Amino acid sequence: MSAASLAVEDVSWAPRRDRTPILHPTSFALNAGDVLGIVGANGAGKSTLLRLLYRYHKPLTGRIRVGVDDIWALAPRAVARRIAAVLQEQPTDFALTVRDIVSLGRTPHRGGWAVSGKRDQTIVEEALTRLDLGGFAHRQLGTLSGGERQRVMVARALAQEPQVLVLDEPTNHLDIRHQLEMVALIRSLDLTIVTALHDLNMAAGVCDKILLLRHGQMTGFGPPATVLSETTVSTAFNVAARRERLSLSQDDHLTFHLPH
Numbered sequence: 001m002s003a004a005s006l007a008v009e010d011v012s013w014a015p016r017r018d019r020t021p022i023l024h025p026t027s028f029a030l031n032a033g034d035v036l037g038i039v040g041a042n043g044a045g046k047s048t049l050l051r052l053l054y055r056y057h058k059p060l061t062g063r064i065r066v067g068v069d070d071i072w073a074l075a076p077r078a079v080a081r082r083i084a085a086v087l088q089e090q091p092t093d094f095a096l097t098v099r100d101i102v103s104l105g106r107t108p109h110r111g112g113w114a115v116s117g118k119r120d121q122t123i124v125e126e127a128l129t130r131l132d133l134g135g136f137a138h139r140q141l142g143t144l145s146g147g148e149r150q151r152v153m154v155a156r157a158l159a160q161e162p163q164v165l166v167l168d169e170p171t172n173h174l175d176i177r178h179q180l181e182m183v184a185l186i187r188s189l190d191l192t193i194v195t196a197l198h199d200l201n202m203a204a205g206v207c208d209k210i211l212l213l214r215h216g217q218m219t220g221f222g223p224p225a226t227v228l229s230e231t232t233v234s235t236a237f238n239v240a241a242r243r244e245r246l247s248l249s250q251d252d253h254l255t256f257h258l259p260h
């Protein structure tokens with residue numbers, strides 16, 4: 001597994017060509033290994049941007065390149081070897097076991113109907129261990145809690161050995177211990193990661209760069225301390241945001257209040 005650069009060049013999207021864009025022309029570039037957090041209010045366009053990145057929506061304008069390749073010039077199977085996504089909607093294959101689901105991540109690497117080889121099995125076991133799922137491998141997906149299922153989907157994405165990992169709210173459903181583990185995992189992976197996050201303090205802690213969306217427009221892109229200022233956050237979320245210093249750790253922390 002190795003990371004690749006990601007370039008988004010003038011990408012816009014609308015459900016139909018004659019409709020107002022839901023995502024206005026957007027450009028940014030990530031180096032291999034960067035962690036990007038996409039933040040913005042409900043309906044700002046975060047999921048739409050993610051859907052473009054994992055090649056679910058075709059851009060109305062512009063292009064997206066992983067390394068040097070335009071993702072729409074690649075075969076779907078080749079894209080699946082480069083980009084994996086963990087979405088909010090979880091699969092409904094409730095009768096499959098956790099190991100079955102994680103093994104599905106190997107599909108793009110197999111030729112035709114070839115059965116899984118030793119290497120595939122090793123990668124699946126590593127992904128299960130990394131997500132603390134060893135004890136769940138034989139359980140049917142339908143018997144797991146929401147948080148356990150979330151971890152299964154991340155394990156499947158890792159088994160896919162992508163270069164770019166797209167995550168939609170990866171800490172949703174997770175208890176605080178598993179949230180911290182997810183953040184540590186994101187930091188430890190040698191992948192280019194794009195993740196939508198609602199928790200701005202978590203985003204500031206885990207991401208190298210932040211992309212702020214407002215009404216389908218990118219209104220900020222850069223290091224967390226620059227993009228997540230009191231003013232930009234207050235405008236983007238229609239709140240009064242305050243940056244405070246925590247007395248013990250001396251870390252900066254944003255707090256939010258309803259404007260008067």
Ligand SMILES: Nc1ncnc2c1ncn2[C@@H]1O[C@H](COP(=O)(O)OP(=O)(O)OP(=O)(O)O)[C@@H](O)[C@H]1O
Pocket residue numbers: 015022040041042043044045046047048049
């Ligand atoms: N296929 C579609 N057809 C019409 N409108 C759409 C479509 N997809 C998204 N939208 C609209 O585009 C806007 C952006 O949606 P999107 O799901 O990207 O927002 P989001 O930032 O992910 O929001 P949330 O935080 O609530 O998940 C919303 O107003 C949504 O209703």
